[in-house]
Amino acid sequence: MASKNYILLLVSSLIYSITLGQSSIGMDNKVTHLLSQMTLEEKIGQMNQYNGFWEVTGPTPKEGNAKEKYEHLKKGWVGSVLNVRGVENVRKLQEIVVNESRLGIPLLFGSDVIHGYKTLAPIPLAESASWDLEAIKNSARIAAIEASATGINWTFAPMVDISRDPRWGRVMEGGGEDPFLGSAIAKARINGFQGSDLSANNTIAATAKHFAGYGWSESGREYNTTSVDDYTLYNVILPPFKAAVDSDVQTVMNSFGLYNGIPATGSSKLQRDILKDRWNFEGFVISDWASIKEMTLHGHTVDLKEAAEKAAIAGSDMDMESYAYIKHLKELVQEGKISEKLIDEAVSRILKVKFRLGLFEDPYKYCNETREQNLLYNEVHQKAALDIAKKSIVLLKNDNNLLPLQKGNKIAVIGDLADDKTSPLGSWRIGSDDETAISVLEGLDNLNIDYNYSRGCKLVEGKVEFTQEVIVNTTDKTGFEEAKSVAENSDIVIVVLGEHGFMSGEARSRTDISLPGLQQELLEEIRSVNSNVVLVLMNGRPLAIPWAEKNIPAIVETWQLGSQSGNAIAEVLTGKYNPSGKLPMTFPRSVGQIPIYYNQFSTGRQEKESHVFWSHYIDEENTPLWPFGYGLSYTEFEYSNMSVKTNNNGEVSASISLKNAGSSTGEEVVQLYIQDIKSSYVRPVKELKGFKKVSLAPGETQVINFSLAKEQLGYYTPEGKFVSETGEFNIMIGTNSQKLSTTKINIASFN
Numbered sequence: 001m002a003s004k005n006y007i008l009l010l011v012s013s014l015i016y017s018i019t020l021g022q023s024s025i026g027m028d029n030k031v032t033h034l035l036s037q038m039t040l041e042e043k044i045g046q047m048n049q050y051n052g053f054w055e056v057t058g059p060t061p062k063e064g065n066a067k068e069k070y071e072h073l074k075k076g077w078v079g080s081v082l083n084v085r086g087v088e089n090v091r092k093l094q095e096i097v098v099n100e101s102r103l104g105i106p107l108l109f110g111s112d113v114i115h116g117y118k119t120l121a122p123i124p125l126a127e128s129a130s131w132d133l134e135a136i137k138n139s140a141r142i143a144a145i146e147a148s149a150t151g152i153n154w155t156f157a158p159m160v161d162i163s164r165d166p167r168w169g170r171v172m173e174g175g176g177e178d179p180f181l182g183s184a185i186a187k188a189r190i191n192g193f194q195g196s197d198l199s200a201n202n203t204i205a206a207t208a209k210h211f212a213g214y215g216w217s218e219s220g221r222e223y224n225t226t227s228v229d230d231y232t233l234y235n236v237i238l239p240p241f242k243a244a245v246d247s248d249v250q251t252v253m254n255s256f257g258l259y260n261g262i263p264a265t266g267s268s269k270l271q272r273d274i275l276k277d278r279w280n281f282e283g284f285v286i287s288d289w290a291s292i293k294e295m296t297l298h299g300h301t302v303d304l305k306e307a308a309e310k311a312a313i314a315g316s317d318m319d320m321e322s323y324a325y326i327k328h329l330k331e332l333v334q335e336g337k338i339s340e341k342l343i344d345e346a347v348s349r350i351l352k353v354k355f356r357l358g359l360f361e362d363p364y365k366y367c368n369e370t371r372e373q374n375l376l377y378n379e380v381h382q383k384a385a386l387d388i389a390k391k392s393i394v395l396l397k398n399d400n401n402l403l404p405l406q407k408g409n410k411i412a413v414i415g416d417l418a419d420d421k422t423s424p425l426g427s428w429r430i431g432s433d434d435e436t437a438i439s440v441l442e443g444l445d446n447l448n449i450d451y452n453y454s455r456g457c458k459l460v461e462g463k464v465e466f467t468q469e470v471i472v473n474t475t476d477k478t479g480f481e482e483a484k485s486v487a488e489n490s491d492i493v494i495v496v497l498g499e500h501g502f503m504s505g506e507a508r509s510r511t512d513i514s515l516p517g518l519q520q521e522l523l524e525e526i527r528s529v530n531s532n533v534v535l536v537l538m539n540g541r542p543l544a545i546p547w548a549e550k551n552i553p554a555i556v557e558t559w560q561l562g563s564q565s566g567n568a569i570a571e572v573l574t575g576k577y578n579p580s581g582k583l584p585m586t587f588p589r590s591v592g593q594i595p596i597y598y599n600q601f602s603t604g605r606q607e608k609e610s611h612v613f614w615s616h617y618i619d620e621e622n623t624p625l626w627p628f629g630y631g632l633s634y635t636e637f638e639y640s641n642m643s644v645k646t647n648n649n650g651e652v653s654a655s656i657s658l659k660n661a662g663s664s665t666g667e668e669v670v671q672l673y674i675q676d677i678k679s680s681y682v683r684p685v686k687e688l689k690g691f692k693k694v695s696l697a698p699g700e701t702q703v704i705n706f707s708l709a710k711e712q713l714g715y716y717t718p719e720g721k722f723v724s725e726t727g728e729f730n731i732m733i734g735t736n737s738q739k740l741s742t743t744k745i746n747i748a749s750f751n
């Protein structure tokens, strides 16, 4: 039987090669040829995506039973499946469509490979704190290598949603608050996933999501409505998507939110006008999970049929788990409500992605058991995961150089998260098992650091499952006394606090972003018996922790760092690695300041007045706890000699001298911001337009150069027109968005 199957496979691969894959006619011709052979049902089938035969990330529609799906596979009525993992399972499904359906068009296998497959890298927000585009690209490359070895050929990543609201749990999945940094990261991730040759067996199609404005979920509440003005849309939300399209991203996922009162899934302006027409996007649009069906729940369509009509017309090419297209598109075509031409256009986009992946040449190219066995979680991948984990850590405070730890000091370690091998994996842990992260305690053990550990208190009650709510411990303080005594009898106390791994991510919004449960109280108790406290934070979003900022001498932000978490943290605590991360998102002092972000507009009442009528709070400062771009090092960097020149073409070159004035080698992210001082539309007080990460030995000085093209000085009008306006600009360079040297220039013309 096995050998018969094998021969069948060889023959079918050969037929693919001759008829479709290696033909000399161009891809367009191949697609046209294939389309001409397809029935309407088969075409609509390509626009249909089913979840694997079990529930994973959302409510599975009741009608979606496995038997029916199997029948649809055999008829060629399925273009893709998601959440099917493992070579064996992938092969089984691919064999059904290849061998049993009339035309044998291979399936796309999609999955949320967000920050690794089995080897988990830091969560994307953490990686973004590295500002190291090569390391970020490499991390996505490794994710693709592992995922593709298990049969996956398409990831629903990167999430490129800009967000200014840390209450929203999905900020963990993105690149932070800034469109320039977010665009650079989007590009790096897509290049990593898709590699230089999409048809190789270790590269996978990427997805830029969620198009568009999902990060604007009102009040940070997941799946809430969104309201975005066009000026913000074009200048803040769309740039990372545009960068993704320019990086040849193969698919774009639409969003659960609204745009101008219309669900994004039904928005022609977003999907057709901007994405496909204006940007020439050549891939296809996948709906988000049931987002077509949810258009009726929004009140935009009367039923599933109208939802199918509106979504297809608006340019949503593939239906993820709404069952809308498979049930209603045929009827809609027959009734003349949707043209077959529109269907052909969507299907040809989908088929082209399959061609580009090389699936017609070999539908089983991702089904190699040897690769699956050998590539996952290997040493090279672990090493890379450690490298980016270290780079993602941000040193927030280090009074009197309390860190790195000094030899001979008696060390206490406190906190549930210090001993946690699951939380550091973060959300979206896809092919990785619970309890596989290196904990902080293990990381210290691996460096032979002696310590006394006391938990203090549990963070959550019981084991938390991905689909369950997290129940935080708010009552059990029985471990406090022991923890205090361990802390009191030590020279230095490392307190590891933050969020459980499932307190951020999809559907994990919070109204209170302080330390959850009893942790704040524990921290204060520990501080009352020992002033040498190092707070190690582990969290998936910016936290509001003003008391800690005021009272704790050393604070290290470690996010959720993935498989190698504890090793990375131990290397930073001991000084084996000098921290170099910078915040990709502002940390507020309190939830009441949200949204708070560095690239805000000037108001008419910005300056402090002697009277009360200026833009401020009566109970809180305007400034953030820590600003965008902020992060310290164990060494000191000195900036001097800033110089800025501009030529007749409006190009700007800027430089600054950077000296490592401390005693250890360190990396610094030098940041360049601009301000268009007066313009037709009000521009932000600062906009990041360049950054460079450099490593300097003690005493070393380097001149850091930047050049800005005309495009970097322009902006979009609310109509989406890109304009560059002459006049005065501030050019600012420095170590974070608030500590900058400024030079004013005048741009007379942009020739």
Ligand code: NOJ
Binding pocket: 057, 058, 112, 156, 209, 288, 289, 506
């Ligand atoms: C819903 C999420 O919003 C989306 O990002 C994800 O890719 C799909 N579920 C599939 O898991």
